[in-house]
Amino acid sequence: MNRFYWSKAILYASLIFYAIITILPFIWALSASFKPLEEILTGGLSFIPKQPTLDNYKQIFIEQPIFLRWFLNSLIVAICVTAFNLLFNSMAGYALARLQFPGQNLWFFLILAVLMVPGQVTLIPSYLILKTLGWLNSYQGLIVPSAVNATFIFMMRQFFVSFPRELEEAATLDGLGRLETFFKIVLPLAKPALAAQTIFVFMGSWNNFLMPLVILSDQELFTLPLGLNAFKGQYVTYWNYLMAASMIFTLPALVIYAFFNRYFIQGVTFTGGK
Amino acid sequence: MFNLKTLSKNKTIRESFSAYLFMTPTILILGVFLVLPIIFAVFLAFHKVKILGELNFKWINGQNFLCLVNDERVWIALKNTAEYVAIVVPVQTILALALATILNAQIKGKNWFRIIFFLPTVTSSAVLTLIFMWMLNSNGSINTLLGFIGLPAYNWIGDPDVALKAIMLMNIWSTAPFYMVIYLAAMQDIPESLYEAATLDGATTWEKFLYITLPFLKPVTFFIIVIGIIGTFQLFDQSYIFSAGSGGPNNATLTLVLLIYQYAFKNLEMGYAAALALMLASVIMMATVIQRSLYREEQLK
Numbered sequence: 304m305n306r307f308y309w310s311k312a313i314l315y316a317s318l319i320f321y322a323i324i325t326i327l328p329f330i331w332a333l334s335a336s337f338k339p340l341e342e343i344l345t346g347g348l349s350f351i352p353k354q355p356t357l358d359n360y361k362q363i364f365i366e367q368p369i370f371l372r373w374f375l376n377s378l379i380v381a382i383c384v385t386a387f388n389l390l391f392n393s394m395a396g397y398a399l400a401r402l403q404f405p406g407q408n409l410w411f412f413l414i415l416a417v418l419m420v421p422g423q424v425t426l427i428p429s430y431l432i433l434k435t436l437g438w439l440n441s442y443q444g445l446i447v448p449s450a451v452n453a454t455f456i457f458m459m460r461q462f463f464v465s466f467p468r469e470l471e472e473a474a475t476l477d478g479l480g481r482l483e484t485f486f487k488i489v490l491p492l493a494k495p496a497l498a499a500q501t502i503f504v505f506m507g508s509w510n511n512f513l514m515p516l517v518i519l520s521d522q523e524l525f526t527l528p529l530g531l532n533a534f535k536g537q538y539v540t541y542w543n544y545l546m547a548a549s550m551i552f553t554l555p556a557l558v559i560y561a562f563f564n565r566y567f568i569q570g571v572t573f574t575g576g577k
Numbered sequence: 578m579f580n581l582k583t584l585s586k587n588k589t590i591r592e593s594f595s596a597y598l599f600m601t602p603t604i605l606i607l608g609v610f611l612v613l614p615i616i617f618a619v620f621l622a623f624h625k626v627k628i629l630g631e632l633n634f635k636w637i638n639g640q641n642f643l644c645l646v647n648d649e650r651v652w653i654a655l656k657n658t659a660e661y662v663a664i665v666v667p668v669q670t671i672l673a674l675a676l677a678t679i680l681n682a683q684i685k686g687k688n689w690f691r692i693i694f695f696l697p698t699v700t701s702s703a704v705l706t707l708i709f710m711w712m713l714n715s716n717g718s719i720n721t722l723l724g725f726i727g728l729p730a731y732n733w734i735g736d737p738d739v740a741l742k743a744i745m746l747m748n749i750w751s752t753a754p755f756y757m758v759i760y761l762a763a764m765q766d767i768p769e770s771l772y773e774a775a776t777l778d779g780a781t782t783w784e785k786f787l788y789i790t791l792p793f794l795k796p797v798t799f800f801i802i803v804i805g806i807i808g809t810f811q812l813f814d815q816s817y818i819f820s821a822g823s824g825g826p827n828n829a830t831l832t833l834v835l836l837i838y839q840y841a842f843k844n845l846e847m848g849y850a851a852a853l854a855l856m857l858a859s860v861i862m863m864a865t866v867i868q869r870s871l872y873r874e875e876q877l878k
Contacts (some may be wrong), residue, residue, distance in 0.1 A: 310782070314679050321676065322693045324750070329696060331718060332708045347763075348718055354632040403589070404596035410604070417611050419865045421811060422833055424858040427841050427851050428614035428621060431632070448610035451603050481595040510701035512814040513834075523636060528703035531820055535707060542711045549704045560699045564692065567699075571758045 329553075336547040343542050344576070359547035370548065372523060373530035378555070380445050380526060381508040387450035387503045389497055393513050395451070396459025397485060401471070411460070418453045422513070430517055445526070449508060456499050462496040463489070499570030502563045506556055527552050613801045621851035628845050641852035651853065653828045654836040657741060661832070665745050666805040670798065672753040677760035678786065691758075697751035702814040709747045710734060711817065732849060734819065737829035744815045744830060751809070763797040764790070796872065803868035807861050813838065833857050 330350060335343050336359055338352040363370045399411050401414070429448060430439075438444035455486065470492070474484040490497075512528040519525055532547055538544050560567060621633075622641055627633040645651050676694065680687055712718045713733035720730035735790060745859045766791065775785050815833040816824060824831030824839070837857070841850035 308847065314682055314684060318679055318690050320777035322690055325696055325754075326693055326823070328705075328708050328712060329700075331712065333709070344716065348721055377768070381821065389603040391606070394599040398596040399597035402592050402599070404593040407596070410600060413612070414603075414607070417607065417615070417861050419869075420615055421807070421858050421861045423715075423811065423837055423854045424618045425611060425614035426837070427847050427854065428617035429610055430841075431593070431617070431628075431847070432609065432614060435632075448607065451606040453607065453611070456603060481592075484714055485599075506699060512701075512703055512817070513838070516840075518819075528814075531703050531707060535609075535710075535818070542714075543705055546711065549707050552704050553700055556699050556701065560695070568691070568758055571755060 308432075313439070332546045333550055335542060336550045338543060340541060340543045342547075359543045360551075362544055363548050363551070364535045368490035370530065370534075370551075373525050373527050376442075376524060377509060377526040377528075380442065381505050383442075384449050384508040385501055385505045387446070388452055388455060389500060390456040391451045392500065393459050393493060393497070394480060394485070395456045396461075397463050397489060398462045399456070400466075402481075406558065407419070414453045414456055416573075418457065425515065427514070433518055439518050440521050441526060449514070452504065458500070459493070459496060462493060466492070478482060495566060495569065498563050498566035500512065502559060502567050503570055505559055509556055584712060618851050618855060620719045621692065621848050622855050624848045626847040628847060634848075635771075641849045642856075644849060645853060645856060647703075648793070650828070650831065650836060651833075654824075654831045654833045657829070657831055658810060658812065658833045661741060661745060662806055662809045665749055666802060669749045669756060670801055670805060672749065673756035673760055673801065674794070674798070676753065676757045677764060678790070680757070681761060681764045694754040694757065697795075698755045700751070703749075703818060705747060706815050706818040707750055709743065713743050729848050736828050737825075737827040740826055740829045742817070744812075744819060748809075748812075752805075756805070759797060760794065763794055767793045782870050800868060800872055806864050807868075809855065810861055810864075 332349075334350045334352055337355045337357070339356055339358065342353055395414075399407065399414075415503070433439050433444045433448070436444075438447070470488055471484050474488045479487065497505060510528065511526070511571060512532075515526045515529050516532075522530075522533065531545075532554060534548055535545060623636060623638065624634040625637050625640075627635075634863070680690060684690070713720075715730065715732055719733070723730055731739050733739055771789050772785055775789060780788070811834055812832045816830040816832050816835050820826070820830045822835075822839075822843075824835050833853070834857070837850050837854050840853065842847045
């Protein structure tokens with residue numbers, strides 16, 4: 304009994320220790336975002352600001368109106384990319400799983416094949432294609448290339464393959480066409496798969512750094528990761544502003560995560576190949 | 578009879594039509610921004626590309642690939658990336674396994690721990706890098722903590738000997754929980770009866786872990802190691818932000834992807850950068866193919 308008690312204590316101690324390691328940087332950053340700069344530079348490790356202030360947030364939102372613009376850019380891009388992905392990936396996944404058409408196997412094979420190609424290969428040619436289209440430095444240049452994702456087409460296909468057929472047959476008997484059946488019957492029932500996709504696609508877009516870095520040159524169009532990086536260059540020692548900006552940046556992802564937390568775990572284990 | 582046949586033929590045509598309607602966005606977008614670029618990348622790798630003014634390509638045989646071998650910075654980037662992969666992958670795998678094992682025991686508040694552990698996984702690499710740069714600066718909290726326990730302070734960002742280590746530390750911390758979840762899911766599949774039988778035979782907890790849990794997790798461990806390798810090989814954001822794009826101090830944080838970025842978009846040597854990207858991709862794709870085929874075999878069993 305005694306040994307059992309000790310092993311439990313060790314388990315909890317290690318979990319709590321790791322939880323502290325994980326959360327500490329976030330709490331420090333959060334508290335720094337409410338501290339004046341001098342306190343950050345001299346204060347060391349205290350969590351509670353001695354002179355709590357909202358000046359840092361005021362600075363980034365009011366004195367630097369471009370920060371708000373970056374935030375909105377990120378939001379517009381992430382929302383569009385997520386909406387397109389949910390729609391297009393499900394449509395393609397459904398067609399591959401349920402409809403019969405010439406070239407079906409070819410398309411499926413192609414999607415499986417491009418899944419393996421890492422993004423670095425397509426980076427330079429995509430840049431040149433966007434340049435030719437005149438889409439560099441634009442919203443569509445950020446949104447359209449990421450509007451479809453082979454991984455999630457595959458995931459949706461797997462989902463629809465094991466989806467009960469009877470519902471669709473009933474809908475067909477009721478005289479609904481393919482499009483209506485898909486939008487009114489199939490999509491609403493695919494919510495768990497769509498939820499997992501929402502988290503991954505939204506966060507992927509929200510956090511994406513390399514692609515915007517390559518195709519955007521105009522500060523007005525920057526997304527937050529680029530903006531933050533530009534901010535860092537400008538305010539290299541103004542950790543108070545940087546931490547406030549970081550906190551604002553983290554918030555939407557956290558909200559999405561908190562909201563869809565359950566599906567996140569399902570999604571991780573799914574994309575993890577389980 | 579004839580009627581029925583045309584009817585079913587009509588139905589097939591209608592179905593093909595709606596299928597292609599459903600596939601159109603995918604075909605267009607994947608075609609223009611994935612399939613075409615892949616072909617284009619191979620083309621670029623064999624050309625000298627002039628991008629300023631009129632876009633212009635000149636065939637130069639395999640010269641780009643020959644240059645790679647003699648390029649000192651390629652070797653530095655390769656060495657840094659290899660070192661990074663060799664340290665980060667084993668450490669994050671073992672950490673993930675340890676965390677999953679502990680969380681898999683009968684523990685109260687499991688879900689809370691999971692939620693907390695996930696925080697870094699869902700936070701952007703740009704934010705994490707900034708927070709770490711702040712903690713790692715000379716008067717930052719990490720040096721203060723080291724001072725408390727009597728260890729020397731480091732100039733983490735400016736010292737070539739430790740800069741890459743700082744990025745390793747940050748990435749192990751932020752990705753281990755992701756792999757932990759995959760381990761946790763795999764652990765749910767281990768039959769409880771195996772443990773019960775082992776208990777009856779008088780096996781200790783450690784023996785059960787060693788002879789039941791570990792062998793059972795072998796395919797998942799392999800999977801985690803391979804996707805770990807694929808992920809770590811692509812390190813870019815952290816070293817870019819950390820070094821303001823230079824790969825410094827003294828090339829200590831120069832990775833292969835950062836080098837591709839520098840050649841393509843700073844020096845505008847796009848053909849050469851494409852050749853470098855193909856080289857990196859072939860390594861990553863080999864890992865993917867091995868993982869796919871072995872994993873499929875494992876699942877067929």
